[in-house]
Amino acid sequence: MTTTLSRARTAPPAPPPTGRPFRRLGERLAPYAYIAPFFVIFAVFGLFPLLFTFYVALFDWNPIGDHTFIGMDNFTRMLEDPRFWNAAGNTVSIWFLSTVPQLALALLLAHVLNHARLRFALFFRMSVLVPYITSVAATTIVFAQLFDRDYGLLNWLLGLVGVEAIDFTQSTWGSHVLIATMVLWRWFGYTTLLYLASLQAIPRDVFEAAAIDGASGWKQFRHITIPSLRPVIIFTVVTSTIGGLQIFTEPLLLSRSAPLTCGPIRQCQTLTLFLYEQGFGQFQFGYGSAIGVALFVLVVVVALINYLLSTRIRAER
């Protein structure tokens, strides 16, 4: 031990590792090795499946039977399929009902949470994040019970003030409201914290100066909070849209009698649930992939709108 130590100390400083070609090569390749896992995973489970969707969509593809090339037939069939348009309408309706109130509520809460003198700030911040760690499955089970027609707490309370019980799962608008409520509940706290993060980047003097100049809370909200949050608002609109297009678990667990269609008249079947029903319920991988392509096109359109909006905002600055 001591001999090696003393030798190390007396020896001249180790030369840079140029002497050993093997190690040098290893050093040069190291960065690629460090980033390789992501690229491999993304290629195998992300990019390739995405491209392959377009290919499978051109076939009558039975997972345990034949694959027959049928060209664009799946797409023409989809565009004439009232179930597809029903699912598309449901998806947009649920997305709208969950996103608009969620973002408005999150803005308001973030504005309030940003106050320097707020007490129990950590408690409030943590409690609004509790829904985010609750799974969609558990959320759906508990909300379906709370909104139950016969024994739900909500309808009981409504009954106390003389409102007739609402059947949230059987009616179209009722099921949309119920699913939108679950989505809103799970995500509003997370969105609030994202907004709060951006708000905290605004120097506090700005709000103080506004208050001294006589700007009310509402005026501060309109003229300082909202303009400075515009980039993150656009970001959350995009992510909630992409998330909204993938709503699946809530409608699946809502109807016990007809889970794959979210009820006998498909009143809350979303596009992703329709994809699952056709692909894994009916074993029509080709048709299911065509629905996947439609979803992909929708996401691209949303991303393009976002891009145009954010470049315009940048230009305005």
Next chain:
Amino acid sequence: MTTTTASPRPEAPRRRRIDRVRWWSYVLLVSAAVASLFPLYWMFVVATTDTATATQLPPEIVPGGNFFHLAGLVLTTVPFLQSMANSLFVAGTIGVGHALLCSLAGFAFAKLRFPGRNALFLVVVLTMTVPTQLAVIPQYLIISELGWVDTLQALVVPGLASAFGIFWMRQHISATITDELLQAARIDGAGTWQVFWRIVFPIVRPAAFVLGLFGFVTAWNDFLWPFIVLKSPERYTAQIAIKALQNSYNVDLGLAMSGSFLATIPLVALFAFVGRRMVAGILDGAFKG
């Protein structure tokens, strides 16, 4: 923001009056907190009452004494303990793998020089905008090709690294670690791996921990992909077990609720300890400024 011109400094008492928190702020925040916590409380209430109590009006709003009866029923209806163990394995592996692999790649992009670095990083950022979850059918075909249907690695491997995680760790490493520190280590003869493992990772471990937590929570709560991949009850994750409990709804009304409660408890317990750090993680996320 060009409005940060110097403002006249008011004396303290006046400022306090203007800057006071309004009462309705607290009303709003308390309502939000109650709305956030009440469904979990309700889950517990229904999970502790028998069917007769759960279907009575007015509803019982305090917990009953039936928790262990229902929990026992949950364990006999589906292999629930096994499913919890499966979830722990999947979410734990993804959490740890995510933290390590994203730190490693983030380190490479932040501090190492190599041909193609900027182009490859651009690719990473671009992949964030690609909604690959829509391609579940071909993903399932790949899993079948690999012989991974009904296995847990089908859930673990795709979740081990993410573009967002790499982006996040790169930002963090750029902001916290100076080039001088790394150069000093290099002069002492440390190789790239030693630089990462002995210097960079210990410094950014808190950030990697938060990233791992988010990976853990997401994986624990994931539904669609496990629902497609897993076939036999002993491979189920907790979320799929809840679905199976719901199918046997006629046995007892509180069964699915009891399962949901049992599957949520570990996360709530975890959150009680590390929720503060998750909140901080979001608050110094990528959207500041």
